[in-house]
Every structure is written in structure tokens, then in C-alpha cells.
Amino acid sequence: MLVDVKCLNCSSDLSYEPGTTTLICAHCEHEMEIEHASVKRAANEELDLDAYLDNFSECHEQIEALTVQCDSCGAATEFGSEVKATHCAFCDTPLVLSRMENHKRVKPQGIIPFQIKRDEAIRHFGVWVKKLSLAPNDLKKHAGKAERFQGIYIPYWTYDCDTVTDYLGQKGTNYQESVTVTKADGSTETKSEHKTRWVYVSGSVAQNFDDVLIPATRSVEKELLHKLEPWNLARIVDYNDHYLQGYQAETYQVNIKEGYVDAKIRMQERIKETIEREIGGDKQIISESQSVYSNATFKHLILPIWVSSYRYKNKVYQVLVNAQTGEVNGEYPKSPFKVAFAALMVLGMAAAIVYCYEQIGK
Ligand SMILES: [Zn+2]
Ligand SMILES: [Zn+2]
Structure with a gap:
């Protein structure tokens, strides 16, 4: 049964006071130290x-x-x-x-x-x-x-x-490889491609x-x-x-x-x-x-x-x-108005960026 200690002074309910080791009476503020x-x-x-x-x-x-x-x-x-x-x-x-x-x-x-x-x-x-x-x-x-x-x-x-934990898997190491491609007009171009080399591992x-x-x-x-x-x-x-x-x-x-x-x-x-x-x-x-x-x-x-x-x-x-x-x-609920406004802001920013690029390109 939950022990329900009452105030020694006025018999009112006591509650635990956060951050302390005491019970306190809400009525007369009498304090009681919690044992152990x-x-x-x-x-x-x-x-x-x-x-x-x-x-x-x-x-x-x-x-x-x-x-x-x-x-x-x-x-x-x-x-x-x-x-x-x-x-x-x-x-x-x-x-x-x-x-x-x-x-x-x-x-x-x-x-x-x-x-x-x-x-x-x-x-x-x-x-x-x-x-x-x-x-x-x-x-x-x-x-x-x-x-x-x-x-x-x-x-x-x-x-x-x-x-x-025993495991089986693969370890990937990235590297770059030069690839030469021949274009439609017969000229060639060398590009660098990102690739991953995989080896089997266990441990x-x-x-x-x-x-x-x-x-x-x-x-x-x-x-x-x-x-x-x-x-x-x-x-x-x-x-x-x-x-x-x-x-x-x-x-x-x-x-x-x-x-x-x-x-x-x-x-x-x-x-x-x-x-x-x-x-x-x-x-x-x-x-x-x-x-x-x-x-x-x-x-x-x-x-x-x-x-x-x-x-x-x-x-x-x-x-x-x-x-x-x-x-x-x-x-928490999300305000439909604020969500719509935030979406418009993002669109606006995107449009502004596109506009800037176009201006720079001219
Ligand atoms: Zn009391
Ligand atoms: Zn409920």
C-alpha cells in the first residue's frame, strides 16, 4: 500500500518537493525529511x-x-x-x-x-x-x-x-578513372569518372x-x-x-x-x-x-x-x-497558413536564384 504521510502540524496532504529530499505541506509549509x-x-x-x-x-x-x-x-x-x-x-x-x-x-x-x-x-x-x-x-x-x-x-x-557479432560484407574504396569517349564528330574527350572498388570482408x-x-x-x-x-x-x-x-x-x-x-x-x-x-x-x-x-x-x-x-x-x-x-x-499541429507561406517562400527563393543565373548568363 502506498504510504500516505500527512502533515504532522495540520494533517493536510504532503507532496514531494522537486530537487529536494523533503515532503512539504501545501497548507502550512511544514517540511518533513524523507528517510533514506x-x-x-x-x-x-x-x-x-x-x-x-x-x-x-x-x-x-x-x-x-x-x-x-x-x-x-x-x-x-x-x-x-x-x-x-x-x-x-x-x-x-x-x-x-x-x-x-x-x-x-x-x-x-x-x-x-x-x-x-x-x-x-x-x-x-x-x-x-x-x-x-x-x-x-x-x-x-x-x-x-x-x-x-x-x-x-x-x-x-x-x-x-x-x-x-560475426559478419560478412564488402568494403568499398573510391577511385577515379579516366575514360576516353569518341563523340559523333569523330573527336575524342577524356573524362574522369568516380568509381568504387569492392572487396569481400568478414569479421x-x-x-x-x-x-x-x-x-x-x-x-x-x-x-x-x-x-x-x-x-x-x-x-x-x-x-x-x-x-x-x-x-x-x-x-x-x-x-x-x-x-x-x-x-x-x-x-x-x-x-x-x-x-x-x-x-x-x-x-x-x-x-x-x-x-x-x-x-x-x-x-x-x-x-x-x-x-x-x-x-x-x-x-x-x-x-x-x-x-x-x-x-x-x-x-504539435502545423498551421496550414504557415506551411503554405513557407512553401511559397521556398518557391520564391528558387525563382529568384533562377532569375539571377539568367541575368549572369546574359
Ligand atoms: Zn501542514
Ligand atoms: Zn488516456
Whole structure:
């Protein structure tokens, strides 16, 4: 059961104060220090993946929490005390709070507590929105409302893994060749042509991965979340209920097995780069590669994000703010007028360039 500590002074709800190790009373400002706030025992412990792959939820410690599920997007969100949300943070659909019930879920090993307060997050959003040249002018009014920004801990998996990859491919080296062509009038002309010489190559690369971060949510696009990186994972501390007071936490929807599949895709992107570097030359082709993964370990973490889901002309868009670093990323509508104007500008520029060339040619 989520510990719900009340103010010792006035019994009001306490919420976690970003960037500190204290809970604070919104009513009388009484502060309470969180015990063992900076312990990093479980947070640093890597669990052997093979041992948990098929039965993670059974063999890991469970906690019970008041959770409500969104009918529209399916996100299951746990509410800390002091949370007044009435709409789903991810899709802006009204939540039926009367349907809130106690749900068991796996206790995360580590947490990065909120570092950035709501008003700072909105400030970062304001800077971001100013740089969007194609967004409608009234976007800030729609998305930037303070009450829209909800503080949520998003579930993640991280994987460590050793890999060895055998590959077959080709290495291309560029060179120039002089070619003599005979024209229709019988005269000859020598031209230099760019060509590539290919040789077959094979080899093996070893690469060790540390903390490959995979979102365990389906409520936010993976790409949106990846663009909030990097996280400073050195700042992770042991999970503690108190950090959730005043915030929401989403239950994971991507299980440990599915997360590992995603992690392999991310690892393969980096392995491909390593192989291409090893092949060398000017161009590379990888025709076949086979990876062996070993010593895989994992951790289950929750990371803090401010989410604003807003409707614009009946479509829902999400803006996210990394509540550790202030990095902003989001979706936004493109103003048809501004898009058309930008296209006209490009056409205008092209016409101007053509005109200049013609003038020079005369
Ligand atoms: Zn109080
Ligand atoms: Zn929803």
C-alpha cells in the first residue's frame, strides 16, 4: 500500500518537493525529511535477465497502489496523495475516479525523483514553443495551461548485455578513372569518372552495453521519449513511496521480454556502426550478421516527466518535459497558413536564384 504521510502540524496532504529530499505541506509549509532518501542499494543492483524472463511479476516484490485505468488509451495510472487530476495525462480523456482500485504491481528498483517544478517545466515549454516556426500562433494558449502539465513517473527497463557479432560484407574504396569517349564528330574527350572498388570482408566484433534504456509505456510514442534523453542515470536512488506523493506513476505496459526485444533493436543500431567502422574504407555493405547476447541483466526504473496532453481541433497532441534535465519534446499541429507561406517562400527563393543565373548568363 502506498504510504500516505500527512502533515504532522495540520494533517493536510504532503507532496514531494522537486530537487529536494523533503515532503512539504501545501497548507502550512511544514517540511518533513524523507528517510533514506539517497540510498542506492536496489537501484544499483542488476538482476539476471534469464532468471526473470518468464516470471518477472511472480518472483519480484510487489506493491499495492490505488490505480485508475483510462478507457481511451489504456494507461494505468497510480495516484499519489495531493493529485487532483480529472483527465488522463496521456490522452486528455476524463477519468472515472470512482473506478479507482487497489492494484498490485512490481516495485521498481530505482527512481529519479522530480528535479524540475511545474512552473520551470512550463518555462522550458515556452522557450521550445517559440522556436516552432510552423505551429499556429495560439498553440501556447492551448498547450501551456499550468493545469495541463501533470507530473508522472514513466516506467522504464534498462538492460546490460555483452554481445559478439560475426559478419560478412564488402568494403568499398573510391577511385577515379579516366575514360576516353569518341563523340559523333569523330573527336575524342577524356573524362574522369568516380568509381568504387569492392572487396569481400568478414569479421567479428565484441561490444558490451550498459544501461540500454527502454520505455515500458505504450501511452507515449517511443520516439518522443527517446528524444528526451540523455538521462543522468547516476542520480538514480532506491525506490521510495514518498517521492510519489503529489505525483502520478504509470504501471508498465511493456513487459520485460518485450522490452528486451526493443533493447536488442537499439543495440543492433550501435553494433551496425561498430561493424562499419571496423570494415573501414569509403563505403560499407553488411550482407549478413549474427549476434550472440550473453550475461544480460536488467533493472526496472521509473523516471520523472511533465506531460501536457492538449486538444487542438479535436486531435490530441502530447508535449513532454524531462523533469531531470528540462529537455522538451512534443507533437504539435502545423498551421496550414504557415506551411503554405513557407512553401511559397521556398518557391520564391528558387525563382529568384533562377532569375539571377539568367541575368549572369546574359
Ligand atoms: Zn501542514
Ligand atoms: Zn488516456
